[in-house]
Amino acid sequence: MSGSLWLTNGTMKDSLPALPRQRGGTAPGAAAGRGPGTAPAPRTAPATALAADPLDELADRLDAFAAVAVHPDEIAAILESDGMTDDHIRLTYGRADSFALAEDLYARTERRHPDPEAPPAGPWHTGLADCLLRGLVFALPGLAYVLGAPLLAAGPGRHGLPPGTVPLFAGAVTGWVWNQALAHRAYTWLGLGDRRAAARALLMGAPAGALAGAAAAAAAARPGEGSAVLFGAGQALYLAAATVLLVLGRERALLCALLPLAGAVPAFRHDLPEPLRLGLLLLSLTATVAFAALVLRPGMARPARGRGGPPLAASLPYGLFGLGSGLLVLYAGPDAVLALTLSMGPAEWLLHRFRGATLARLRLLTTASEFRRAVTATLAGCLGGYLAVLVVLTVTAALLWPGAAAVSAARTGSLLLVGAVLWLGLLLQAFGAVAGAAVVCLLAAATQALAPAAGPVGAGAAAALLGVLTCVLLVRPTAHRF
Template identity: 75%
Template sequence: MGRVGGSGRVTGFGRVAGFGRVGGSGRVAGFGRVAGFGRVAGLCRVAGSRRAGRATGRAHPAPDQDGLAADPLDALAQRLDGFVAAAVHPDEIAAILESDGMTDEHIRLTYGRADSFSLAEDLYARVERRHPEPAAPPAGAWYGELAGCLLRGLVFALPGLAYVLAAPLLAAGHGRFGLPAGTVPLLAGAVTGWVWNQALAHRAYTWLGLGDRPAAARALLTGAPAGALAGAAVALAAAGPGEIPAAVFAAGQSLYLAAATVLLVLGRERALLCALLPLAGAVPAFRWDLPDALRAALLLASLAASVAFAALVLRPGARRGAAGRGGPPRAASLPYGLFGLGSGLLVLHAGVSDTLVSGAGAVIALTLSMGPAEWLLHRFRDGSLTRLRTLTTAREFRRAVTGTLVLCLGGYLTVLLALTLAATLAWPGAPWPTFPRLLTLLLIGTVLWLGLLLQAFGAVTSAATVCLLAAAAQTVEPAAGPVAAGGAAAVLAALTCALLVRPTAHRG
């Protein structure tokens, strides 16, 4: 969004990264890059009068046919007619004026207005609103997007079957912190992978947004193995006595997360789905005991297929010089990793804060819901762009976008509730979730969806901070889960309403 300085000047609109690509525990597909209001060549240049003004300190408009000096504001309005007619708010015009280098001194000398905001308001009032009709979406686009998002939700959830297959192979008994043995190294490896792969996915998507797919493959080629090693090392370091099998499984989990990040970032969801098909062997394990050798074989087959597919799609990144330019700063990807940490911890709290069965059902529901969540994020984006082109006032736009936001969030929470109840019915012996548990789950879902929405519009630091604080509060005091999740949801809702009702936030 526009950065407002001390004097109220809009200094430009920053580039917004691709729409919330989230690796690991809930990756959201990109809307594409929303470019800022950069310089428009020749759009705001007042050719003759502006050069004269710079040379003498004052503009000298050429007289018209009647011998009267022409109003320079008329000439500027004519040059900017298309942009001004489509603007929803004067701040949009002020941004383009300043991006073209118009200073307050030049505006005072040439147009007799105090600053860019006063000049923008005059232009906004002088030019009649004319908004182009939004382009009709391609036939079947919504259904195509929905199918793709549901596929992604499925590949997010299928890895959970690996835990069903591996459960008899891991250490039994009680572990540390009141958790089953092996839980600590598993969680340590998973959280490390989430943080690393979130940041890595953001960097790769930045390259894709620049149109350099080989450079994105190169970033994944170097970053994915490093993330797998980091997750395995942390899991082994966190393992206690008798937890080595769990640490080995966590190392395989880290390797899978790295391979899945590669495939998801490069758009190979179907390949990942094929790699996960061996895990379907876990379905009979819900009722019958499978041989340990078969369990291990299914796990290794799925892991090997994931790594092989990832290696195949990374071949362009192995070419010499594929990385090209120096690339975006690595520090820019850090907030995305922190958001992955906060959201991942919230999902873990939803799973371990209740009994094992109902907690697993909550995690399954949250994971599966990421597919519909992605589709609803697309719908919000498309709806806001349509209203940006069809509405004539900022007030109408605010009301319309607020209504779209409420509908999309309400739709996501409805899907999450339905998935939770379906998981409860499908899981043998699962207890019916209590109202406080359902409320906490819905609040966590609200935090995740709003956080992903803010991340998509560039406010990832705020979303990450709120999620981390909520996760830290639940870690320190598990009983404070509903309060922490509710507070985080309220803060994110306020931030979303403050940021996304502005027309300038949606200009692309």
């Protein structure tokens, strides 16, 4: 859930300072000692005066922009956004194209990078504690499956899975795809400064997503799996309501709604009465839906006429990324799912740490090669930090989850590869390169589904490919200016 980080289009006249007025000139008839009808005396230029170089004039206009650029391509982007064609550049400045002109401007302008600004305070994603809170609300719904397991269909399951698992998987995957795309659309409205339109998009899309998830669960069910269909419908309703609360920044309300699920902790060791299990599930679901309905009230207002929303097709890659990453997590196993979902909080914090560090380097460093080395080191440090956290959570989840597989080097390594795919995919998504991340995640998930034994190989190849793609895209200074 993220934004575009590319240069915005604009005109030079709107973004560049106007040329200074020529000094020494006076209005006709206003000179001292002359009457209104007296023409000003002609001024003769010295015989040795040279014509002004238009490149000097352009360098003065672009001085503030060129002084903070770390590569000539940034200046070339400004020139092209102003509509300067190669023909105009050749005729006016005597250079072959915008890149040649940008190199000259870059060479003649002294670098003057301002000191890095302190990061703004306020939003949840700037603090570690609030990111950990999001990781907690991502993981707590897993307790619902502990409470609901005895309520699902009895008898043998399918594909070697517990009873009722297939309808739940079908509903969950449908919900992930829909709600990931819906969240992108709502975040786009928030980025445009229209919170009411974002609430209206969620008000229209969340119920449709709940219906789609419930329908998928029903379509995947077989006779005798009616209770799994009901559980899947509740799951779809929860995913829709939780998406609303997370997008609109109501993480603490969602945490309060999930607190009844803490009653599942004794169920790890003891059998709980069926009415108590059902009551805790319904209480948490009802609270989540009620909180979501409260925050959606602004979306009920009538929309302004004549304003179109973001294109629907722009949200499709985000839904596909949700599908690929969700399938990779499902194939990892219950204890691994717990570790991965808990790790999403530190993952978000490290994503923002990467973003803040690259912006600071962009202000301080003076050459593209220095910036490239600094970004590569920061990327390796943040990814390594996330994988270290994931190792700790994996060991902890294996010790706490009943019936979890024993921790081994091979299994931990496979899980770390999946974690690397998810973190690098989220990073690319944050920088707008979601299409490539979605394709790689889908291919890795397809490999896992078709050939489970080759799952680690597919995850490793996906992690390597995303790593290369990340390095190619994010070492460019222009990728960090928006």
